[in-house]
Amino acid sequence: MNKNVQAIYEELSATAGLTFIPKQGIAYGKFDSFNVIINGNNGTSPFTPLISFFASTDGESVTAEECRNIRNGVDGIGDCKPNAEGIEITVCMCSGKDKFIGYCMDSLKTGAQFLKDNGYKNACPGCNRDISASPQKIGGTYMMVCDECYGSAVERSKQLKLVDKKERSVLGVFGAVLGSVIGAVCIVLLGHFGYVTAISGLVMAFATLLLYRLFSGKLTIRGGIISLVIMILMTFAAHYVNNAILFRAPISLAEYTLWDAMKEMPTKYFDPAFREFRRRFFGYLWLLYLYVFVGCVPFIVSLFRKKRAENQIATLGREENE
């Protein structure tokens, strides 16, 4: 949020009797007896904030249809949906400070009145009690929850971290080497048929990363990088052996071993007679690396998903004080 937007939110918060936290771009507090959060960091524009009401009812919850209907005759409401606790309103896009604040106030008033009309009371979404609550980020969502419910959310996340296994890197490297050997064998055995390059590359990535995870207990970004280095080296080695076999094939001399071929190959690098051989060597090598990378993608995705999950609980007020 830039300074101009912040100033507008300060004014909105003052008008609505809410407290503004510039760092997160949210305003929170009680509006017409309901706990409410205005999230300005919702979507693409700070001028289409999400307003969440936290309430509960003993009777029936409002339906999505009823929610949609509250837009009728209210310019400021872009969308309204029921959530697990109360309702949430997306404010309509508009231009101009006064109009924006007007739209937000309309949304707040209409939302609170709608909840009252439908028998809702202010409540903490964790325990449904009407007690004092503070703004927190739980499961990636901003909520007004009581201290007790926030405490148990933190406790739960701690327990998740306790059962989180420790990474045993040395064993992991052993596993990765073992996995890459499987991949290398695959490259050499299947290497004579061009189309299986893809399979060999995928096997290399999967075997290396899976065995790293199996032996180390878990895969971290550091483990992923170690595995990647092993993969790059082993893929090159296997591809090299593979080509040495091809290199040696036309030479039928029994005393010309594979080892001799491997030693002689680099000396032919600038030999025009081996231009085609060189072109094929690098052509397949890059293709192989491409498939190794493709095989890594699912692991990279799961790594980042986990990282995001770890950052989902935070105390807003405390973050601001730091």
Ligand SMILES: [Zn+2]
């Ligand atoms: Zn609670």
